Amino acid sequence: MSQSHSHGHHDHDHDHSHAPTMTGENERKVLLSFSLIFAFMIVEVIGGLISGSLALLADAGHMLTDAAALALAYAAFRFGRRAADARRTFGYLRFEVVAGFINAITLFAIVVWIVYEAWQRFQEPHVILAGPMLSVAIAGLLVNILVFWVLTRGDSEHVNIKGAALHVLGDLLGSVGAVTAAIVIHYTGWTPIDPILSVVVSLLILRSAWALLVRSLHILLEGAPDNAAPEKIEGHLTKSVPGVAAVSHIHVWSITSGRTLATLHVRPTADSDARKVVQAVEEALRSQFEIEHATVALDWNGETDLCSLSRSFVQGHDHAHHTYEYDHSRKEHVH
Structure with missing residues (x-):
């Protein structure tokens, strides 16, 4: 049975509205x-x-x-x-x-x-x-x-x-x-x-x-924006972001004009650098492809069927939501 530890931020007054600007x-x-x-x-x-x-x-x-x-x-x-x-x-x-x-x-x-x-x-x-x-x-x-x-x-x-x-x-x-x-x-x-x-x-x-x-x-039809095609994202992340070994399962779509979202799996070169890799990937998606909301799942090295660490980043907010799941094979919390 898995346990999850979520770090809530309900005490902060942040606007989560996705309404268009102006x-x-x-x-x-x-x-x-x-x-x-x-x-x-x-x-x-x-x-x-x-x-x-x-x-x-x-x-x-x-x-x-x-x-x-x-x-x-x-x-x-x-x-x-x-x-x-x-x-x-x-x-x-x-x-x-x-x-x-x-x-x-x-x-x-x-x-x-x-x-x-x-x-x-x-x-x-x-x-x-x-x-x-x-x-x-x-x-x-x-x-x-x-x-x-x-x-x-x-x-x-x-x-x-x-x-x-x-x-x-x-x-x-x-x-x-x-x-x-x-x-x-x-x-x-x-x-x-x-x-x-x-x-x-x-x-x-x-x-x-x-x-x-x-x-x-x-x-x-949930088509990918021209400036954020999956192959472009994969090429940029694997070549330009340090610590990224592979990228897969990329899905990109727009909710409305100028509001692009993405989900993808990233395998870091070293598991110990996972947190930094996720942060770097999110920043690259935001700055290079104007993806304001990205969900990144980690694929661990040498392991299968392990839980993933997901982290969502929303442009314009000064906090992110983290989800950590318990891995019974390691008998520890995966951070």
Whole structure:
């Protein structure tokens, strides 16, 4: 029967929250952007119906999904601030990635809708009023520029923020297309330019949607970050960290953007140096691969089926948790 000795630190007031940094700022950015986009979406729908422009209606549809994406983003940050509990030990941070994934899916849906409507317009051209179309398109362009500027200030590396920004960027390009179409129709009367530019913009949206889909799905599938692939970690630890004889069973994944975790087995050159080796490995993972939470298991030399010493390190905290288990074959506590 094994015994365990855990060194608790309950008397210290440390924050174990894994919530994203600058959450308050992100929330304000997203809420302001949502208000601007939702308000102008209504204006653009009215303008599209009055002018008969597909480009405006497509842009209004995109703005509708922008508003939904921003609402999801806001909800994601609110949920992300909730503390971890017994069932969700990392809190609700993964909700942020789910929101980014949904954003990507809605972008694909927008592209399908725009292409379908454009085909319909080619079959049955509509009369388009260039004056109202141009006025609304210019106003929409200015609103999108403002919202994109707001979203890209400060912290913009989260999947969630990038997803919302990509929505707005696609909408901004849609506004450029609408302005161009309105100018061409005003001076030439050539209405097919309206659905043509709508399709061109949809292709640009498709590229952004694919990149976002791949990234968010990679996180959801527990994929290793590009800068922390297992083979890179093994090579660095065995070559650059003194006292490391071998590294195995490496698992690396992200909970959300910028929050990388890892578990691995390390065999020290000498068992007597085990404590120093673990500390050196954790520091290397944090500094070289930006892994903020690492669980390192020790494989002892010349022994099998012995217990391991695990030690977790969390960046930003001035303490660590140690677990020491009793080894009956040695009749002593393994430290």
